[in-house]
Structures are given as structure tokens and as C-alpha cells.
Amino acid sequence: MGNIENDLMLSRHQKPWLSLLSVILLAIGGLLVGQSIGMGIVAYAYDLGLEEILSGITGLSEDFKIPIYIIQGFSALFAFILAPLFYLYVMEKKGVSILSPLSIKSAMPLLLAVLIAIVFIPVSFKVMEWNTQLSLGEWATEQEENLEEVTRLLTNMDGFGQFLLAMLVIAIVPAVGEELLFRGLIQNKLQAWTLNAHVAIWLTAIMFSAMHLQFYGFIPRMLLGALFGYLYFWSGNLILPIVAHFVNNGFQLIMLYIYQSRLTELNIDEVEQVPWPVFITTSLIALALIYYFRRHFNERHPASHKWQRVFSTDKTHQAEIVKAVLDDNHLDPVIINKKDSAYDRFGDIEVHVIHENVMRARQIIDNEINFE
Numbered sequence: 001m002g003n004i005e006n007d008l009m010l011s012r013h014q015k016p017w018l019s020l021l022s023v024i025l026l027a028i029g030g031l032l033v034g035q036s037i038g039m040g041i042v043a044y045a046y047d048l049g050l051e052e053i054l055s056g057i058t059g060l061s062e063d064f065k066i067p068i069y070i071i072q073g074f075s076a077l078f079a080f081i082l083a084p085l086f087y088l089y090v091m092e093k094k095g096v097s098i099l100s101p102l103s104i105k106s107a108m109p110l111l112l113a114v115l116i117a118i119v120f121i122p123v124s125f126k127v128m129e130w131n132t133q134l135s136l137g138e139w140a141t142e143q144e145e146n147l148e149e150v151t152r153l154l155t156n157m158d159g160f161g162q163f164l165l166a167m168l169v170i171a172i173v174p175a176v177g178e179e180l181l182f183r184g185l186i187q188n189k190l191q192a193w194t195l196n197a198h199v200a201i202w203l204t205a206i207m208f209s210a211m212h213l214q215f216y217g218f219i220p221r222m223l224l225g226a227l228f229g230y231l232y233f234w235s236g237n238l239i240l241p242i243v244a245h246f247v248n249n250g251f252q253l254i255m256l257y258i259y260q261s262r263l264t265e266l267n268i269d270e271v272e273q274v275p276w277p278v279f280i281t282t283s284l285i286a287l288a289l290i291y292y293f294r295r296h297f298n299e300r301h302p303a304s305h306k307w308q309r310v311f312s313t314d315k316t317h318q319a320e321i322v323k324a325v326l327d328d329n330h331l332d333p334v335i336i337n338k339k340d341s342a343y344d345r346f347g348d349i350e351v352h353v354i355h356e357n358v359m360r361a362r363q364i365i366d367n368e369i370n371f372e
Contacts, residue, residue, distance in 0.1 A: 016193035022091065023185045026083040034078030038071035045070075060153050066165075068154065073169040080177025084185050099184040102236030102297075112293045113231060113240045117247035119286045120227060124220040126274040131219045147214050155256050155269065163257045171253055175246035182208045182225065183232045183241050195360045201229035224248065227290075234294045307334070310361040311351040318371055319349040325369055331357045 039053055046067060048056070056064035057071070088094055104110065136144065154170060157163045182204050190200035205225030209218050228241035255268040310333075311322045319335055326333040336350045353361045 016189050020186065020189040020193060023084070023087055023181070023189060026087050027079050027181055030083030030086075031075055031079035034075040034082075035071060037078070038074030041074070042067040042070055060149050062153070062156075062158075065153055065156075065162075068150070069165050069169050072154070073173060076169070076173045076177055080174065080181045084177070084180045087185065096180075096184075099180075099188070100237040100239060104235075104237055104239060108296060109235060109237075109240055109293065110243055112289055112296065113244040114247050116227070116231070116286060116289045116293065117244040118251055119282050119289060120224065121248065121251065122274050122278055122282045123286055124224060126279040127220040127223060128217055129273060132216045134216075136215055143213060144215050152269075155253065157253075157257050157260055163253070166253055166257075167250060171246055171249040175242050175249060178208065179228060179232075179238060179242045179245055183228055184238050187229055187232065192363065195363060197233055201226055201233060204229055230290070231293065234297050236297075307352045307354055308358045309350045309352050310358060311365055312348040314348055316349055319351055321371070322351045322365060322369060325364060326351070326353065326361055329360070329364055331361050331364075333361070 039050070042048060042053055043050070048067075053067070056067060060068075085096065088096055088098070092098075154166060157166055186207065187200050187204040190203050191197050194200055194203075205222045205228075208225035209222040212221060214221070228245055231244055232238060232241045252268055255264075255266070258264050259267045259269075311319070313319050313322075323333045323335055331353050333351050333353050336352060
């Protein structure tokens, strides 16, 4: 019996756009459930009513900081982690490991991801300078100011305990959850729908940035999302964009905490202008690191990165049919016969295409070929 290699990117019983819609709706539902649970915990722990909680959230007082941490933490947990995991395990019936088909065999990719994330921070700050020059409407400006106040409240850490809480809510949960949702699910679904990895990466980056509702940071956050998307696409492992995302958020939190502890005079939150020499230097270093990152995976996984199996069978004629159909679509497939030559009964016959053609090949096999 022929079979397509098990992957998340194509649901056998759903069109990619319908799977994408399911993921988004589940995330929205998770957000609402998480907010409700967070507010319920705050109501119980602080003996507050709904009106008092809503007033505390909008008032943004220091006394209400911990409840806001709780509500935001549970919202992110349910929307970005539990909802995607529910989709994976219940609706797709697949484990989270399916999102990382290629393994990390050395510390070099992790080190590169960390360095890229750190070097990209001043680049983001410079792009944000340009972004803030855009004129926004009254509603957008008011929304931006409100979100800035929330960020300022949550990053004003009074002691090591609040630093750890901020690290959990602002760095760890978003890094794991947002990458699981956006790169792991949404980017894969968009790639299956559009059959173009670059379109999927940039559309996901736009959605990722828009979700934060911070207009002055829209362009730099979109670039950051695209960076995470390419780290994932080139490496085939979700751990690397998670690490880069965590470093991006966590490094800035650490710098703020060090400043607030009066261990340095540099307040990263008040950096209004990045000097051009710093921007140019860090941009060139970032590009060099990104180039080396991509080259590392091209050399480290030459076979798995350039050629991937899209079909396997124990019947020769099925493999020939798949190859012929893919040939007609100019995908240049190759057949690898792993059957035992002496007995012709052990092993499979596999059809492979280059990495860039995997999504299109699987789409064609899934929708256009029927052996019955």
C-alpha cells in the first residue's frame, strides 16, 4: 500500500485553508478561555468582582501588576500553547515532534540562533525609529499609548521575584507559544495552501506582527517574524526560532532589570536613536550570521535538505505512476528502490523531490492521484 510521508503540512481530510481557519479559531477560543480562567483566579485570590478587575486592568496601577501578569500569562498559555497542542494531538492526531523533522546534532545552530537574535535587536530599534515617523489615526495612537503603558508597567520589575515572573510571562511563554502557533502551525498551513515557502513566511510574519496591535512596532516585529520563519524553514527544527524568540525578549528584560537594579546606566527602554555606524555594523554582522546559519544546514543535512521523500510504496507500478505525474508537473522526481535485489520483497520504493518542491509534490499526490 502506497503512503505519503506523514507530515503536518497537509491534512489528509481537510483543505489547507480550512485547517488554517481551524487553527486560528482555536487560538482565539483559547485566548478567551485563558482570559476567563486568569480573571477567575484573580477574583478568587484577591476577592475582587468583575468590575473591580476590569477597573484594575484599565487603571494600570502598580498594585494591580501581579493580577495583570496572571491574566496575561493564562491568556498566552491557552491561546499559544494549549490551543495549538489541542489541534495537533486531537484534530491532526500527531505529536509535536512532527513540527521538527530535522534534528539538531550540535550546539552550533543554537549558538547562531542566540547571536542572530542579539545582533538583530539594534537593527529592530533602528527600523522602529522609521516606523514611529508614520502618522497614525487618533484611535491607533491611543491604542499605541495604552499598550506602551501596559508594557512599561509589566517591565518595571520590583525585585528578583517580579523579574522571574516577567521572564515567564513576557519571554518564555510567548517564545514557546507564539512559535508553536505561528511558525509551527500557521506557517506550515500557509505553505501547504500557497505552495510557496517565502509567501508563507512573510504572510505569517505580517499576522504575527498584527496580532500584537502595536502599530509603531509593526514593521520591526514583522521583520523579526520573518527572521524566525526563515530560521525554521532552513533548519527544519522549531527549537531554533523558539530559542531566538526567547533571547530577543529575554535579553531586553535582563538589560532592563540590570538598569533598574542600578548596575548600569544604560536604559534600553529609553534608546531613542541607534547611531548609523551601529546600525550598519550590526546589520552586516546579522546578515553574515544568517548566511552562515543557512550554509550550516545546507552542509550538515545535504541529503535531507535537498532531497526529501514524498511517497513510498511496496508496489513498483504505483511509484512509476507518481513519478510520471510529478514529471508532468515539472518537479523532476527520482525513484529510490530500497527493495532487496535478491528476493524483491523487502523494503520500499520511494519517490523523492528536492526540498523546494516538497509541498507542491505532496499536494499533487494527495489531490490528483488515486490508485483504486
